[in-house]
Amino acid sequence: MAWSRSLAFGTLALALAAIAAACSDDPPAAAGPTTKDAGGDGDVALCVDGKPTAAYPPGPHEVSVLGTVPAGLSFESADGPVTIESFFEPCAERSRLLIVRSSAAWCGPCLWQAANTKRFLEEPRFAGRLLLLDLLIADEDNVSAHLPALARWRAKVDAPSSKLALDPDHRFAPALLSREPLPDYVFIDTRTMKILSTLSDPDPLSLATRIEVELADLDGVPRPELVSPPVIDGHFTENQMDLIRGMRLDALELPPDPTNEYADLPAARAFGKVLFSDVGLSPSGTVSCATCHDPARELGDGVPQAVGVETGDRNSPAIALSAHSRWQFWDGRADTLWMQALGPFEDAKEFGGSRLFVVHQIAERYRTEYEAVFGAKYPLPDLESIPASGKPGDAAYDTLSAADKEKVTRVFVNVGKAIAAFERGMRVKPNALDRYASGDLGALTAVQKRSLQLFLRSGCAQCHWGPRLTNDAFHVIRFPTGRQDKQPDRGREDGLLKLAAAEFLASSKWSDAPSAAKPFLVDEPLMLGAFKTPTLRGIAGSAPYSHGGMLKTLLEVSEHYGKRGLEHADPSAIGTTEQWVPSFDTTVQHELPAFLEVLTGEVELP
Template sequence: MSRSVLVSSLALAVVVACGSDDPPPPPPAQASGVCIDGEPVAVYPAGPYALETDGVVPPGLTFEGVDGPVALDSFYEPCAPRSRVLVVRTSGAWCGTCQWHVAHTKALLEEPRFAERLVLLDLLVADRDNDAPDTEALVDWRSKIDAPRLVAKDPAFTFGPALATRLPLPVYVFIDTRTMKILRSAGDPPPDALFARVASSIADVDGAEPVPAPRTPLVDGLFHAEQMDLIRGMQWKGERPPPDPTNAYEDDPGAASLGHTLFEDPTLSPNAKTSCATCHMEGLGFTDGLPQSEGVAKVDRNTPGVALAAYSRWQFWDGRADTLWMQALLPFEDAREHGSSRLFIAHRIAESYATKYDAVFGAKYPLPAAAIAALPPEGKPGDAAYDALSDADKERVTRVFVNVGKALAAFERSLSVGTNSFDAYAGGDLAALSKQQKDGLHMFFESGCAQCHYGPRLTDDAFHVLRFPTGRQDDAADLGRADGVKKLAGAEFLASSKWSDAPSAAKKVPAESAAMLGSFKTPPLRGLPGSAPFGHGGTFPDLLEVAAHYSTRGLPHADPRAIGTTEQWVPTFDQSSVTLLPSFLETLTAPVLIPP
């Protein structure tokens, strides 16, 4: 508007006002802070916007919730009679410490002195496999919260920058709803520390002194309530593996007996030297003590133990098998492992195991010995000898092959492990560990290890990027699950395939994502001391080097021996922690128990 027009307009307004018989309007209400007559003067507070302590949460942040979008702006309430604190808790469904916190929400955040002062929003960064969460994962996570409120997805870990340093999950961020300013944050806080942060946040918005936090005695002078609950949950009590309905023979003693014999039989390989037991030696806890497995030739990864494999959701370091029986089949036709084929194995079963095979499988799948005898001696899909077979012959051969895998899985499922001094400690014998071992266990929690290593096997069965050095023979970085998911998607023996005894029970095959690059399955720590060398590439000879690797969050991102980005919730820790951790880890022995 030009200056002349503005002056004319003002003059006209004065004339109209002076010439009116109406009484003058009342003076406008005066602003009180950010409110006028109980209404906010702005849709959202001014900045400075920053996801850090004393920063204002940036406007427009919206998360996809179970019941629709959850907008952070909607928590802004500058004119409320009494201010509240928005508690944003970020968790991963795979995370053991997160599971403890959400299961104790009432005790942690519904303390009577905080009544009506807190608003809780739970954000989920990943599902139980550490993939981006979907709605099903959100619903499942909400069911684990003992006082469920709003739950939404946050695969970007939006509030990670609010931490002054990298801390383990769950991450709590406390926000003044009157100003949307971040008051403070915490990572996996002990119950008393969480109480103190809540009390201080309420005191901040009230301009008052905080309610004194309780000082709960530590168990054995070291462990708070969360840690002791997790320790008790780590005790081995001989739990049976979860059922696998895709293998109807999983608990058949005859199948397990046949599987045990096949496990040790080198004649299932054409060189008559390589058996499953070549890499999974009973005397070494069903590992081989080598950096990388050596079958017909050396492969790219360290041999995982099989004693607890039946408990795992996915098989192999990269998760490329969704059942134990599928896992048992893949090494046979791998050129560097057994170098065998399904035709070769079908012939061996017909020649040497016909009676035992029919005793287990004959009622439904009698061995077609005569038909097999007329077939070529070797061949698998892609080989001319196999590809030339009729569909009926391919079906016969593959059925025998699949049943070999199911017998092997039945044997591996029958394995168990013995207990150790840590189990005695977890069961209540506080004298079962030395002071140094207890200090190592305490450091295990303080260093964030219990995020992924919890439960009786001390694993989350999920996939994580921790930038361990490659074990590949060409020295290239190992792509990990990014490669495994591709193989899984096109796999012949999926739990959903016709070879499954319950296709409808199959897990959903995950979609490939960039976050999978360089991620590997969390190995169980139970049995760890006898499984050296360590890492998916077998590059660390002892537990001290493993601890040192974790202390720096893995190899630097410029190091070509690894790929992928280390996850934000992996903290660093100091040399004293590196020194202490092995003293605890060495208690986690697991002597393998083989049924008679």
């Protein structure tokens, strides 16, 4: 959290108390000491004899440093445009404080702030003095904010009378003076529309104190006494401790998968467990799912890039809790767990196989197990005339009749659904963080607590929050490529194109609930070089790190983030590091691994 001025902090409980009241119908400013006409002291008079002299303060306009006037911006909302001019009150008896709060739906601290707004609306000290404009920058996946995302965000903000609008370009960012984590607050004098100050992810008391100070300055009265915010266990503010409590593993609930009607069937899970470790499903007889996801290595493989029949281009991702993820693979090119399970079979570098080969193996070696799970609805077809191998694009498969393609592909899909059923039963054991988050304050050492405090202060919890310590969104942090041809990895941008062309989407005929498919946008420029935020569960034992597997230690990971990724000119990465990714110094870089080392993830298999 960063201050743009040297002010102590002070209670969101007191702070946002009257925001909704002020925002709902924009009531008149509360009665108080009458101030002189807006302007003066060298400024152009904005109100003369009680009448505005202009529709908006004259330029130059810019959202920049303190004291500048925001341009006449307009933001799209569900109720039509919201203009910055609509907050201009040059002839009000006294200034009100416009608070512009910028958030992203993928951001953990943003969710906390959104859910802790209404509780403060009863505080009378700020009644009639505050206006709140909530701006949404991006949706849950870090796609530029859009109206459906805004509707979902409205449900997260517990102040229904506040004004919500879209700001996908984050146009208030230049006022922050430096790169700061979300959410950010910009405070503006409604009589002059000048930016007064900014805050980044404030604790409750700090926000209230900032509001008190700004109102005191606007009213020309002494500032209130500054009070340091209370801390829990000597380290954590109220909002930080709430985020920590939200990281408890026992808060994790397995989401249903309506696209796989066998997802929670014990027989399917048992069948999938056998298939997961069967090297016989690869033509070489050397590769199984467990090759890259070894239970003895916390479902990793310990090498930079996955090695199947050839060396791949990316590090094997953690899969112990993948059933909870919205998207699969580093680039999100699969929208269900069963779709993900099918990909490696026909990948030239992984299994190097085909669906016809897999289906023949099932018929020859697993007929009884398959029929027990799927036979009632999808019995094994007669494969006598079906070639031994082949996939789409191969003549052996492409020349099959439509009916034969349908039958063999259905068996292939069911193999993926059985493996997904097994993976849904994977668990990780609790660690010291879980004990601490549950109230055992002795579960972490002083060094680990300090490291966790830095983790929260440095913006890491923007993306790494909740029981899995991930937001499942896609971000650009410019990690080095792991591609064998040394070209930069385009990540989610290519993943979206593959997703759009995919055969086994949740919306396809192979899904058991096509209507449950997640929407996605293919044309999203922010996704160039973006990769899915990995879970931190198990990170202590899952080196090497990043999508390319090029970082060997947790210290290297911390140093990479502290420098905001590789330099823009470095050809081994592509895309632009996001503006809300802060930099932090070498001291913090060396202290952060102490907390990350707490995050073990011993696997429990069903």
